[in-house]
Amino acid sequence: MLMPDPHHRDLMLKQELSQQVGGRVELTPAERLLDSLLHQLKVKEMAILPFPPAKHFFKVRHVIQKSPVFKLLQKMPKGKKSQGFSGRSHLSFDKIILYPAGxxxxxxxxxxxxADWLVLNATYRPNCYICFMREGSVRFIFSAYMPFPRWGCSFWSRLDTLRAGLSDVTAFDNSLMKNFTLFTDDPETAFPTQDAAWKRFEEIFVALSGLxxxxxxxxxxxxxxxxxxxxxxxxxxxxxxxxxxxxxxxxxxxxxxxxxxxxxxxxxxxxxxxxxxxxxxxxxxxxxxxxxxxxxxxxxxxxxxxxxxxxxxxxxxxxxxxxxxxxxxxxxxxxxxxxxxxxxxxxxxxxxxxxxxxxxxxxxxxxxxxxxxxxxxxxxxxxxxxxxxxxxxxxxxxxxxxxxxxxxxxxxxxxxxxxxxxxxxxxxxxxxxxxxxxxxxxxxxxxxxxxxxxxxxxxxxxxxxxxxxxxxxxxxxxxxxxxxxxxxxxxxxxxxxxxxxxxxx
Structure with missing residues (x-):
């Protein structure tokens, strides 16, 4: 069998790439310059161990936050003018203009x-009551008087009174935030199955409801x-x-x-x-x-x-x-x-x-x-x-x-x-x-x-x-x-x- 024609191979590759999402988008010279740099950054990203997308998001969120690619997608200098892209990999990413995601x-x-806003803003409002459930979840309600038993809650505590008696309010608030998120350092242990993940997922929506x-x-x-x-x-x-x-x-x-x-x-x-x-x-x-x-x-x-x-x-x-x-x-x-x-x-x-x-x-x-x-x-x-x-x-x-x-x-x-x-x-x-x-x-x-x-x-x-x-x-x-x-x-x-x-x- 004769060696395949390399020009034919190039045509096949181009045709395949043209079919992907964005494959038919014509880039301007400026876009091609930025695209080239993005490609270089991504090649370096794929050499990172562990490669973030290969791992559970909860375990690598902190890694993603340091990623030059992520910062390019995410960060914008509010009220500051961008200093532009130098074309080098040691860019000051805090000065990059945000990617417009639509x-x-x-x-x-x-x-x-x-979750920070929910705890530090919503739960600090007057007349906010909390109930601690036996299974470890919580319920909230705002009321002008002591709430009647409901939702399986027989006892409600007013949050401002409760916080006033605590020695470490920050630790308490951090514990409340955990009721609003699935985020954990060890997700495989916390949620070993889809059933376990969904059970916790739906519990959080119930906890959020009264708030x-x-x-x-x-x-x-x-x-x-x-x-x-x-x-x-x-x-x-x-x-x-x-x-x-x-x-x-x-x-x-x-x-x-x-x-x-x-x-x-x-x-x-x-x-x-x-x-x-x-x-x-x-x-x-x-x-x-x-x-x-x-x-x-x-x-x-x-x-x-x-x-x-x-x-x-x-x-x-x-x-x-x-x-x-x-x-x-x-x-x-x-x-x-x-x-x-x-x-x-x-x-x-x-x-x-x-x-x-x-x-x-x-x-x-x-x-x-x-x-x-x-x-x-x-x-x-x-x-x-x-x-x-x-x-x-x-x-x-x-x-x-x-x-x-x-x-x-x-x-x-x-x-x-x-x-x-x-x-x-x-x-x-x-x-x-x-x-x-x-x-x-x-x-x-x-x-x-x-x-x-x-x-x-x-x-x-x-x-x-x-x-x-x-x-x-x-x-x-x-x-x-x-x-x-x-x-x-x-x-x-x-x-x-x-x-x-x-x-x-």
């Missing part, structure tokens, strides 16, 4: 802000969540919002319309202070552990809410663990209601967040497409379904990729083996998001972008990959065409500044 399209409302649904906290919590995203250069948010209702100090409980209006009002207030922030919308959600009749009722509410608040409400989703909850097909009667009533309701389904190949749960990715989902949340199992994968690509149904979430919940240990690597190589529409930042010890999207760019994408992922992923987050959002155009223009201005400030020699 939009966050998959975050849950109860896990939006840092973040208190109306005054709720308003500040949304603003703080937008700020933490904005500080990571996120310009738009789509938030999964559950069925919990906000309450006042006297016990008054607000309806869901009140909460939607708060989301709108707080977003507008935030935009007044940050004019380059595009806005936020919510995706109405219900837990998949509930009955068909309950889900049907909530679907009816969602239809009405989307009619009343089309600017705020983007659509509907089923949330919660797929492996133990009802499948999309199980809820088909409820999910068919909009079509039967000839009403509009956009779906954004969690689907394929499982490794149970061949089960009803695994088939959620197919059923999500049958119900014309606009995006697929997680889509971890999508690569096992070539028909669904091709349908999603043809229809422009993006996968909401949340790599740290998938790793923490034990779907994959080494992120180099994440199935999204196949999707990225194939140019499948993908958006990167962070799912539950509070619980994972992250803020914004930079950590997840790092894992995608360095781990899942490998050396093939380049500046064009980052550019397309950021633009995808706007393209596949629920924004109107007019607002998408505005967002793209604003993002391009940020991108061009990012390139100009970071590619100077």
């Amino acid at each position: 939009a966050a399209l998959h975050i849950h409302s109860s896990a939006l802000v840092s 973040v649904t208190y109306a005054p906290v709720f308003k500040d919590y949304i603003y703080q969540g937008l700020k933490e995203l904005y500080d990571d250069n996120i310009m738009y948010l789509e938030l999964r919002v559950g069925q919990s209702r906000a309450y006042e100090l006297d016990g008054t409980v607000h309806d869901k319309a009140w909460s939607l209006e708060v989301y709108r009002n707080i977003t507008e207030k935030f935009r007044e202070n940050h004019p380059d922030f595009i806005g936020s919308r919510v995706i109405y959600s219900i837990h998949r552990s509930l009955s068909v009749s309950t889900v049907k009722q909530v679907v009816q509410e969602a239809i009405e809410m989307q009619r009343q608040y089309p600017d705020i409400l983007a659509g509907f989703d089923l949330v919660g663990r797929e492996d133990t909850g009802g499948s999309i097909w199980y809820f088909r009667e409820a999910l068919s209601l909009p079509s039967e009533l000839k009403k509009n309701l956009t779906f954004f389904f969690h689907a394929g967040e499982t490794d149970l190949d061949g089960t009803e749960v695994d088939r959620n990715v197919l059923d999500a497409l049958l119900f014309n989902t606009s995006r697929i949340g997680h889509g971890f199992a999508l690569v096992h379904h070539p028909l669904a994968k091709e349908l999603a690509r043809t229809r422009g149904v993006a996968v909401e990729l949340c790599p740290i979430s998938n790793q923490v919940l034990n779907l994959v240990s080494d992120l180099r083996n994440h199935p999204a690597g196949v999707l990225m190589s194939d140019g499948h529409p993908i958006v990167v998001s962070s799912d539950d930042p509070t619980l994972f010890g992250t803020t914004g999207l930079s950590y997840d972008f790092y894992e995608v760019f360095v781990g899942i994408g490998g050396l093939s992922a380049n500046l064009g990959t980052l550019k397309e992923l950021a633009m995808n987050s706007i393209r596949y959002s629920s924004l109107s065409s007019l607002l998408k155009d505005k967002a793209i223009m604003l993002w391009e201005e940020k991108w061009n500044k990012f390139i100009a400030d970071n590619s100077k020699s």
Whole structure:
């Protein structure tokens, strides 16, 4: 056999690279300069032992924080002018302009802000009571008087009184923070199985509930969540919002319309202070552990809410663990209601967040497409379904990729083996998001972008990959065409500044 033609080999390599996410993005000379440096940094990064994406995020977060690649993605000098990129590896990374990541399209409302803020701000407010559960968890409630027994709590302590009697308040506050996060130094021991991780995961949401649904906290919590995203250069948010209702100090409980209006009002207030922030919308959600009749009722509410608040409400989703909850097909009667009533309701389904190949749960990715989902949340199992994968690509149904979430919940240990690597190589529409930042010890999207760019994408992922992923987050959002155009223009201005400030020699 004759030796293969090296020119033919080069053509094959170029054709393959052109098919990946970002492979058809034409880079300017300045972009190519920055891309070359990024490649050099990534080569050095891949020589690090342990290589961060190969290890559990909790064990290497401190390593990632020191990474030049991460700092390039994450850090921005507030109020300072960038000194530019020198083209050398010993750069002053504290002067690099932040990579403009675009939009966050998959975050849950109860896990939006840092645990630090929850403890040091929310729990220090007057009339905050705490209950310590037998299994080691906690519950919170704000009340003008001693709360009655509820939620399995027979005794409540007022936090200001409790702290006044402590010798080490800092240690106590640190212990409270542990109730709001899965973060631990030894995750394999703490969460040896998916069941163990999910059990703790769902306990945290219950612990958070009474704290973040208190109306005054709720308003500040949304603003703080937008700020933490904005500080990571996120310009738009789509938030999964559950069925919990906000309450006042006297016990008054607000309806869901009140909460939607708060989301709108707080977003507008935030935009007044940050004019380059595009806005936020919510995706109405219900837990998949509930009955068909309950889900049907909530679907009816969602239809009405989307009619009343089309600017705020983007659509509907089923949330919660797929492996133990009802499948999309199980809820088909409820999910068919909009079509039967000839009403509009956009779906954004969690689907394929499982490794149970061949089960009803695994088939959620197919059923999500049958119900014309606009995006697929997680889509971890999508690569096992070539028909669904091709349908999603043809229809422009993006996968909401949340790599740290998938790793923490034990779907994959080494992120180099994440199935999204196949999707990225194939140019499948993908958006990167962070799912539950509070619980994972992250803020914004930079950590997840790092894992995608360095781990899942490998050396093939380049500046064009980052550019397309950021633009995808706007393209596949629920924004109107007019607002998408505005967002793209604003993002391009940020991108061009990012390139100009970071590619100077």
